[in-house]
Amino acid sequence: MKTLIVEDDFTSSLLLKEILKHYGPSHTALNGQQAMEAVRTAIDAGEPYDLICLDIMMPEMDGQEALQQIRALEEAKGIIAINGAKVVMTTALEDVKNILTSFKGMCDVYLTKPVDKAKLLSELRKLKLIE
Numbered sequence: 001m002k003t004l005i006v007e008d009d010f011t012s013s014l015l016l017k018e019i020l021k022h023y024g025p026s027h028t029a030l031n032g033q034q035a036m037e038a039v040r041t042a043i044d045a046g047e048p049y050d051l052i053c054l055d056i057m058m059p060e061m062d063g064q065e066a067l068q069q070i071r072a073l074e075e076a077k078g079i080i081a082i083n084g085a086k087v088v089m090t091t092a093l094e095d096v097k098n099i100l101t102s103f104k105g106m107c108d109v110y111l112t113k114p115v116d117k118a119k120l121l122s123e124l125r126k127l128k129l130i131e
Helices: 010-023 032-044 063-076 096-104 117-126
Strands: 003-006 026-029 051-054 086-091 109-112
Touching: 003 010, 003 032, 010 026, 010 051, 010 117, 026 032, 032 051, 032 063, 051 063, 063 086, 063 096, 086 117, 096 109, 109 117
Parallel strands: 003 026, 003 051, 051 086, 086 109
Antiparallel strands: none
């Protein structure tokens, strides 16, 4: 499982990297802009990300905008939604507006911080990314 962790908080990024290290390589981006560049590069190389852990509150480009652009890029590259990267929103925001916006933007899972390891792994099993 190839993962992109998009997180501007060092501690949160480190936690996700530690949880996911046993399941394959992970890369990090500090904001949505860097995430878009990483996703585009991976798709162009024929090695797209299987999982993207995406924070919402970030500088330059927030996670909601990044999610929209990632899905638009996948569509432009001929990747149908079911075959696109699985996106897990990892955020401190628990309001209905952000949750609904995330699912409308086609995220797969919405988890609030601090991310619970057991819950994250359970969701990844449901998505059939891990066993």
